[in-house]
Amino acid sequence: MSVISITRPTNVYDDEPSDIEMSDVEESGELKKESAGESIVTPGELVTDDPVWMKGHGTYFLHDQTYSSVAGSVSRVNRLLSVIPLRGRYQAETGDHVVGRITEVGPKRWKVDIGCKQDAVLMLGSVNLPGGVLRRKSESDELQMRNFLKEGDLLNAEVQSIFSNGSASLHTRSLKYGKLRNGIFLKVPSSLVVKSKNHSYNLPGNVSVIVGVNGYVWLSKSKQGASSTTSATTNKAQAAFDSSSSGYNPGQGSVSITRLEEESSWEIYSDKNESISNSVRHTITRYYNVIKALAFGELGITEQRIIMGYEASLAYEDVGSLIDKEAMESICQDVINSEKMRG
Amino acid sequence: MGKDIDISTNQEHFVREALKLGIRTDGRSLLESRKPIISLSPDLYGFVEIEWGLTKLAVRISAEILQPYEDRPFEGLFTINTEISPMASPHFENGKNTDDEVLISRLIEKAIRRSNALDLESLCIVAGSKVWSIRADIHFLNFDGGLIDSACLGVMTALQHFKKPDISVNGEDIIIHSLDERQPVALSILHVPICVSFSFFNPGAVEENIKGDLNEEISIIDCTQQEELLRDGTLVITINKNRELIQISKSGGLPIDATMLMDLSSRALLIAEELTDMVKDLLKKDEQERYKKLNLKMLQAENSR
Amino acid sequence: MELYSPEGLRIDGRRWNELRKFECRINTHPNSSDGSSFIEQGNTKVICMVQGPMEPVLRSQSNPNQANIEISITIANFSTTERKKRLKNEKRLVELKATLERTFEQSVMCKLYPRTVIQVNIHVLAQDGGLLAGITNAITLGLIDAGIAMYDYVSSISAGLYDTTPLLDLNTLEENDMSTLTIGVIGKSEKLALLLLEDKMPLDRLESVLAIGIAGGHRIRDLMDEEVRRHGNLRLSKVNV
Numbered sequence: 001m002s003v004i005s006i007t008r009p010t011n012v013y014d015d016e017p018s019d020i021e022m023s024d025v026e027e028s029g030e031l032k033k034e035s036a037g038e039s040i041v042t043p044g045e046l047v048t049d050d051p052v053w054m055k056g057h058g059t060y061f062l063h064d065q066t067y068s069s070v071a072g073s074v075s076r077v078n079r080l081l082s083v084i085p086l087r088g089r090y091q092a093e094t095g096d097h098v099v100g101r102i103t104e105v106g107p108k109r110w111k112v113d114i115g116c117k118q119d120a121v122l123m124l125g126s127v128n129l130p131g132g133v134l135r136r137k138s139e140s141d142e143l144q145m146r147n148f149l150k151e152g153d154l155l156n157a158e159v160q161s162i163f164s165n166g167s168a169s170l171h172t173r174s175l176k177y178g179k180l181r182n183g184i185f186l187k188v189p190s191s192l193v194v195k196s197k198n199h200s201y202n203l204p205g206n207v208s209v210i211v212g213v214n215g216y217v218w219l220s221k222s223k224q225g226a227s228s229t230t231s232a233t234t235n236k237a238q239a240a241f242d243s244s245s246s247g248y249n250p251g252q253g254s255v256s257i258t259r260l261e262e263e264s265s266w267e268i269y270s271d272k273n274e275s276i277s278n279s280v281r282h283t284i285t286r287y288y289n290v291i292k293a294l295a296f297g298e299l300g301i302t303e304q305r306i307i308m309g310y311e312a313s314l315a316y317e318d319v320g321s322l323i324d325k326e327a328m329e330s331i332c333q334d335v336i337n338s339e340k341m342r343g
Numbered sequence: 344m345g346k347d348i349d350i351s352t353n354q355e356h357f358v359r360e361a362l363k364l365g366i367r368t369d370g371r372s373l374l375e376s377r378k379p380i381i382s383l384s385p386d387l388y389g390f391v392e393i394e395w396g397l398t399k400l401a402v403r404i405s406a407e408i409l410q411p412y413e414d415r416p417f418e419g420l421f422t423i424n425t426e427i428s429p430m431a432s433p434h435f436e437n438g439k440n441t442d443d444e445v446l447i448s449r450l451i452e453k454a455i456r457r458s459n460a461l462d463l464e465s466l467c468i469v470a471g472s473k474v475w476s477i478r479a480d481i482h483f484l485n486f487d488g489g490l491i492d493s494a495c496l497g498v499m500t501a502l503q504h505f506k507k508p509d510i511s512v513n514g515e516d517i518i519i520h521s522l523d524e525r526q527p528v529a530l531s532i533l534h535v536p537i538c539v540s541f542s543f544f545n546p547g548a549v550e551e552n553i554k555g556d557l558n559e560e561i562s563i564i565d566c567t568q569q570e571e572l573l574r575d576g577t578l579v580i581t582i583n584k585n586r587e588l589i590q591i592s593k594s595g596g597l598p599i600d601a602t603m604l605m606d607l608s609s610r611a612l613l614i615a616e617e618l619t620d621m622v623k624d625l626l627k628k629d630e631q632e633r634y635k636k637l638n639l640k641m642l643q644a645e646n647s648r
Numbered sequence: 649m650e651l652y653s654p655e656g657l658r659i660d661g662r663r664w665n666e667l668r669k670f671e672c673r674i675n676t677h678p679n680s681s682d683g684s685s686f687i688e689q690g691n692t693k694v695i696c697m698v699q700g701p702m703e704p705v706l707r708s709q710s711n712p713n714q715a716n717i718e719i720s721i722t723i724a725n726f727s728t729t730e731r732k733k734r735l736k737n738e739k740r741l742v743e744l745k746a747t748l749e750r751t752f753e754q755s756v757m758c759k760l761y762p763r764t765v766i767q768v769n770i771h772v773l774a775q776d777g778g779l780l781a782g783i784t785n786a787i788t789l790g791l792i793d794a795g796i797a798m799y800d801y802v803s804s805i806s807a808g809l810y811d812t813t814p815l816l817d818l819n820t821l822e823e824n825d826m827s828t829l830t831i832g833v834i835g836k837s838e839k840l841a842l843l844l845l846e847d848k849m850p851l852d853r854l855e856s857v858l859a860i861g862i863a864g865g866h867r868i869r870d871l872m873d874e875e876v877r878r879h880g881n882l883r884l885s886k887v888n889v
Contacts, residue, residue: 003816003860003867005667040880042873043792044553044800044835058797060757062550069757069797071876073884086883087675088795089682089701103703117701117764165762189678298886440737442746449743453846549754553799553834576754578843586851591829593843594743595750601838601858608851 041068041083048081056082090115090190090214092168096159097199099180099212100170102149108142110149112157115190115214118167122149126160126171128178130269148269154180156200156210156218176200178268180210182276183220186288188295190215194302201303203310205283209291211301217291219284221276286313289322290331297332308335355573362561363546369396369567376565376614379493381500381622383629388527389505393497396567397487400431402479402497404505408468408517409476419466420476423498425451427490431483432568450491450592451481454536454581455498458589462531468510468517475507477530488567491579495538500622503532504629534583535622537615541607542566543576543597558600562607564614578604580611584619651822652810659821665860667805667817667867672785672875674793681769683794687786690819691776696786698794701764709765714758716765719748721783723772744780751832751842752787757797766796777819778806780830780844785868792876800835803869804842807831807861809849814857816864829857833865 041047044067051064058070059082068074070085092098092114103119104111110122124137124145149155157170157177172178193213200210202222210218276284290309294301312334313322321327350358358368365373377396384390389404409420425448427435435444455461466475479498483490506527509520544561545552552560566574576596581589588608593599651659662668668690676695677684683698704710709718721741725731734741748768756766768790770783784804791798808818808826818828827849832842840862849857 003665003667003863004663005867005871006669040877040884042801042876042880043798060550060797060799062548062554065554067550067554067799069799070795071792071880072795073880085795086880087683087793111703113703117703117761119703167763298883440742442742442749445739445742446746449739457846458848549799553755553837553839576750582851588845588849588851588854590847591843591845593840594747595752595754595842597754598834598837598839598841601840601862604840604843604858605855608854612851 040071040073040086042071043069047074047083052079053081054079056080058083058085087189087191089117092116092120092159092162092214094159094161096195096213097156097210098159098170098214099154099156099185099210099216099218100214101185101216102151102153102155105145105149105151110145112155112170114168114170114212115187115216116168118165120159120168120170121163122155122157122170122172126169126173128173128268149179153271154185154218156180156212179270180218180220181271182273183208183218184284184288186217186219186291188215188217188291188301189298192295192298192301194300196302201306203287203303203307205287205310206280207283207287209287209303209306211303211306217301219287219291221274221280221284282319285319286310286322289313289319293322293328293331294335296325296328297335299332299335305335305339308338312338350569350572354569358569358573359544359546362544362563367563368569373561373563374610377489379496379618381496381625383500383504383625385629385632389501391497391501391504393493393500395489395493395496395565397485398489398493399483399485400490400493400497401482401484402494402501403482404501405478405480406505406507407476407478408473408519410472411467411474416471417467418463419474421456421461421463421466421478422476423448423451423456423479423481425481425494427483431490432486435483435486446592446594447490447494450538450579450581450590451494451498453590453592454495454538455502458536458581459533460499460536461502462533465531468512469515472515473517477502477505477507486568488569488571489540489565492538492540492565495536495581496618496622499532499535499537500626502530503535503622503626505530534585534587535619536581536583536589537611537618538579538581539564539611539614540566541578541580541611542570542574543578543599544573545575545597552598558603560597560599560603562599562603564610578607580608582608582611582615584616586612649821651825652813652815658815660819664813664815665863667864668819670868670871672789672872674789674875674879681790681794683790683792683796685786685789685793687782687789689778689782689785690817691774692778692782693773694782694786695771695773696783696790697769697771698766698787698790698796699769700766700794701761701796702767704763704765710763712762715756715761717749717752717756717758717768718765719745719752719768719770719787721745721748721770721772723775727772727775744783747780747842747844748783748787751784751802752791755799755802755834755841756791757799760797766791766794775820777821777823777828778817778830780804780842781806781817781832784832784842785872789872789876793879800837801869801872802832802834802841803865803872804830804832805861805864805868807857807864809853809857812853814853814860816860829854829861831858831861831865833862833869835869836866838862 047066047068049065055061055066059066060069068083070083072083072085075082075084098114100112100114102110103113108124111119112122114120157172160169160171162168193211193215195213202208206222208220208222290313294309309331312331316322316327380394382392392401427444429435429437468474481494506529508527509525511518541562546559546561578593580591656663671688673686676686677697681697681699685696687694701715709716723734768787781804784802788802806818806828808815808828810826827847830844831840834841
């Protein structure tokens with residue numbers, strides 16, 4: 001039985017608001033061809049009826065036929081056939097550097113929202129407590145868990161393992177992980193974060209950023225900032241650190257562990273912000289808006305691009321004007337152009 | 344529904360395996376309905392008890408004279424009260440409407456009230472000021488599946504059985520004659536809707552159901568509580584003897600093939616015919632018996648004079 | 649008022665087997681939800697936003713075996729010509745909600761997301777017939793946009809019967825005057841996930857109404873698929889830049 005239907009002609013889509021990306025697709029002609037080659041599949045579509053393929057994520061099968069269960073692109077790794085969805089919640093993988101927020105303090109564990117399908121777990125045993133690595137966790141530690149991390153606290157951590165039900169287990173057993181302060185939080189789609197070796201960068205302007213693989217971003221004042229406004233507490237920590245590195249005998253382990261033991265004082269669980277100068281605050285907001293703009297333009301977020309975006313944004317004196325759509329678009333365009341210039 | 348009733352995995356497995364072989368735990372075949380026992384009250388009009396397997400319910404029809412709605416001055420009022428109390432089964436909570444309860448009451452409402460089974464215009468006494476208001480109260484006494492089927496049958500039987508007292512209109516005044524004074528009048532019923540619920544079970548994997556072309560889905564009629572808790576999907580067809588579909592409701596659940604739907608609806612028609620005739624016979628018998636009794640009473644009255 | 653003229657034209661000038669203008673967009677609210685969609689089926693307009701799968705707020709919402717789908721429907725007061733306050737727990741809405749939840753529990757691969765909840769928020773902006781159908785289509789697109797695994801599309805359409813002619817995709821005027829059958833079809837199959845008939849229809853006509861409904865559902869699926877592909881390819885091209 002036939003059905004008549006009327007739709008708008010497809011070229012109407014060309015004057016969509018996000019046409020900035022459209023135009024730039026046309027410019028990079030060869031890339032477009034490439035992407036057109038591997039078109040996407042949609043739910044219920046037959047991907048293959050060849051029985052040699054192993055069925056991975058995003059697929060289901062009946063007899064020999066493999067169907068897609070999500071809209072996305074087909075990925076073939078050796079014999080494993082899977083469909084990677086275009087969008088979707090962040091899926092934790094072991095080794096990912098993530099930023100999270102404590103949602104619940106439970107028996108011997110914290111629940112952490114990392115933008116996953118389920119909250120991740122941070123066991124009391126997988127954090128560094130004041131007093132060094134070799135310290136055993138006692139019952140009193142269990143009682144004062146809220147003094148270390150409480151609901152709403154932000155932290156960065158590494159995914160230690162994935163449980164069979166899909167939820168993640170985190171750890172903060174390194175100096176670079178732990179509670180976050182001195183900055184602001186920002187969320188971008190996790191699909192935009194490009195995975196790399198390192199996810200925390202020191203940016204020009206005395207600002208550090210942690211771009212969590214889960215799309216949670218933390219912008220803060222740099223730690224070893226040589227600015228004149230370092231507080232007394234940091235000075236003390238710095239002093240303690242200096243004395244230890246000179247006085248401690250190597251041989252017990254690597255340098256990082258010795259530092260760990262000394263710096264793992266209550267200091268790392270402090271809630272107090274250091275004093276942050278106005279100029280640093282301004283720079284932080286500028287970076288904040290730059291990352292927002294990159295996310296708006298759906299560009300992958302890398303250290304390079306953040307810095308390039310920052311440079312491009314300097315054309316706008318007022319940080320607040322960066323939230324205009326035109327400003328965001330032009331920043332994205334600048335980033336793409338300068339990337340092209342570098343090749 | 345079954346908030347506190349859990350069926351063990353073992354038992355679930357057993358029921359499903361048996362269904363695959365075409366056997367149900369109570370020995371019926373897949374498309375065999377339990378036989379409802381309808382008992383009419385010998386002295387009251389419009390009081391009916393239905394026993395459908397272990398499911399048991401009572402329906403009482405009552406009538407009073409009220410003012411009609413302003414926008415519908417020529418129509419009488421008809422309400423169906425379908426509150427399920429914990430009496431039926433401990434997992435119905437008092438005053439708390441779960442989704443299932445809402446679905447049940449909506450279905451009965453649609454099957455009987457919205458389909459105009461009761462002629463509302465015949466209930467009008469004085470346009471705009473006085474109409475009959477008919478109220479059906481369903482009391483669920485015990486629950487073993489098939490609430491919709493039995494409630495619908497109960498209400499329809501009771502409506503056909505009910506007689507409202509005769510009245511005479513004198514200008515604005517209305518005289519209601521007692522049952523002894525004048526013969527009461529039956530309601531005007533336009534058609535008799537019968538609900539038939541089917542339950543579906545998926546014998547294989549979900550993938551087979553969605554993509555395969557075996558169409559092996561098992562459908563059963565009139566399931567018990569246990570089967571109701573385990574089923575993968577349900578379909579309620581309301582149909583009358585005149586080959587009119589009154590409503591079809593398949594609120595989600597296991598997808599079924601269109602040909603299966605056609606098959607099931609013609610099956611529903613057979614059941615509807617059977618039940619309508621059964622109710623008709625029963626009412627006729629009841630009528631005769633009442634007539635006999637009445638005659639006897641009249642004779643007795645004469646004798647005592 | 650003539651609903652179907654002898655020349656074979658309907659009140660809005662369509663033929664019996666003609667759909668109304670069907671427009672859909674996905675990813676309309678990329679920042680406020682995991683998946684979102686907007687559909688226009690004639691003058692019926694529905695926004696759908698999907699959150700999740702995510703950690704349930706209440707323990708009682710979590711099921712150790714599969715995801716829970718929760719649908720909430722908000723019908724704007726201005727969606728019909730008559731403005732009236734609608735109660736959230738109106739029986740009709742509760743029925744609609746339960747029907748949709750049960751439909752999508754079967755077509756979403758809930759088993760993949762244990763202990764989570766998928767929250768679907770529906771906002772009906774304008775109503776002109778085919779409400780259930782519109783909402784169903786919007787949810788399908790929203791779930792696909794959220795990257796939630798589904799067995800296949802669920803596409804839905806209403807069909808009615810005028811005298812002996814089946815009519816496809818009814819608007820309000822037609823819906824008020826004839827019996828309406830809303831069906832939800834799984835993908836390109838003839839499997840029915842959803843069926844709702846609320847008024848009388850002769851048994852012998854059911855088949856013809858079903859047939860046009862299924863055909864209409866398949867067409868809707870194609871239109872939705874087109875949009876998903878358009879959006880997907882656009883997205884892919886951006887990622888590859």
